Amino acid sequence: MKETNDARFKSLLKQALRPISPELQRDLWPQMLRRIDERSPAKTVPWFDWALLAIVVISNLVFPHSILLLLYQL
Amino acid sequence: MMAAQTEARTQFSTAEIETLKRFAAGDLSAFEMLFRQHQAQVYGWIVRVVRDTGAAEDLTIETFWRIYRARERFDPERSFGAWARRIATNVAIDHLKTVPQEVSYSAEAVRAVEVDSDLQQHICWQTERAFRQLPAKLQAVAKLALVDERPYEEISESLGISVGAVKSRVFRAVRLLRKKLKQSGIEP
Numbered sequence: 001m002k003e004t005n006d007a008r009f010k011s012l013l014k015q016a017l018r019p020i021s022p023e024l025q026r027d028l029w030p031q032m033l034r035r036i037d038e039r040s041p042a043k044t045v046p047w048f049d050w051a052l053l054a055i056v057v058i059s060n061l062v063f064p065h066s067i068l069l070l071l072y073q074l
Numbered sequence: 075m076m077a078a079q080t081e082a083r084t085q086f087s088t089a090e091i092e093t094l095k096r097f098a099a100g101d102l103s104a105f106e107m108l109f110r111q112h113q114a115q116v117y118g119w120i121v122r123v124v125r126d127t128g129a130a131e132d133l134t135i136e137t138f139w140r141i142y143r144a145r146e147r148f149d150p151e152r153s154f155g156a157w158a159r160r161i162a163t164n165v166a167i168d169h170l171k172t173v174p175q176e177v178s179y180s181a182e183a184v185r186a187v188e189v190d191s192d193l194q195q196h197i198c199w200q201t202e203r204a205f206r207q208l209p210a211k212l213q214a215v216a217k218l219a220l221v222d223e224r225p226y227e228e229i230s231e232s233l234g235i236s237v238g239a240v241k242s243r244v245f246r247a248v249r250l251l252r253k254k255l256k257q258s259g260i261e262p
Binding site: 009010012013014015016017018020021022023024025027028029031032035036039 | 102106109110113114117118121122125126127131134135138139142194197198199201202205216217220221248251252
């Protein structure tokens with residue numbers, strides 16, 4: 001009796017829920033690539049690199065002799 | 075646990091492990107290979123849970139995006155498919171939480187050709203309505219176990235819970251569904 005009830009219940013659920021095909025109809029890789037491009041962090045220069053560059057430029061302007069020192073280091 | 079890992083190691087060929095290692099290291103071509111190999115399975119699993127083909131495609135992309143972001147945490151000696159399925163299940167359950175619980179009667183009319191009478195159509199509508207009102211985790215388990223009749227072991231692996239916990243969720247889902255249907259005057 002219980003088994004009949006369970007079978008009836010299962011068939012009711014199957015009828016009520018939309019039948020779907022589990023087959024994938026197209027390749028999703030192009031969409032995936034777009035997602036990776038959109039969401040990946042942009043290749044930006046870190047703030048401390050800009051700060052370092054600013055320090056070097058300012059020190060060269062204030063102390064022009066430091067240019068020679070810089071060239072020697074390079 | 076150790077036995078499972080050893081088994082996994084013997085299951086995969088050296089080339090597969092190499093691909094998984096390259097993926098974990100961030101190689102996009104290795105990721106593409108894995109994507110193409112597993113996209114159909116992941117989609118098939120998701121569509122069984124959400125029962126909406128358009129949403130399932132988006133959720134497949136979301137699943138692989140989460141996989142891609144978590145690549146450094148992936149252990150190349152374990153099954154990629156099982157890992158992907160677990161993430162896919164979580165993504166699908168998250169989606170079910172956002173779907174409106176109410177289902178319109180007019181949408182149901184599309185299916186009218188499949189059922190014999192107004193009464194049967196009403197029963198289907200009430201059943202789907204009751205289904206949507208279940209908590210997302212119970213909905214997912216009930217769809218997989220009762221509608222698609224997937225093995226409990228497969229469901230337990232994809233949810234990361236024990237078979238006993240799956241059975242308990244199915245039992246709770248059935249009890250809730252019967253209760254809700256009874257309240258609508260339907261005795262299944």
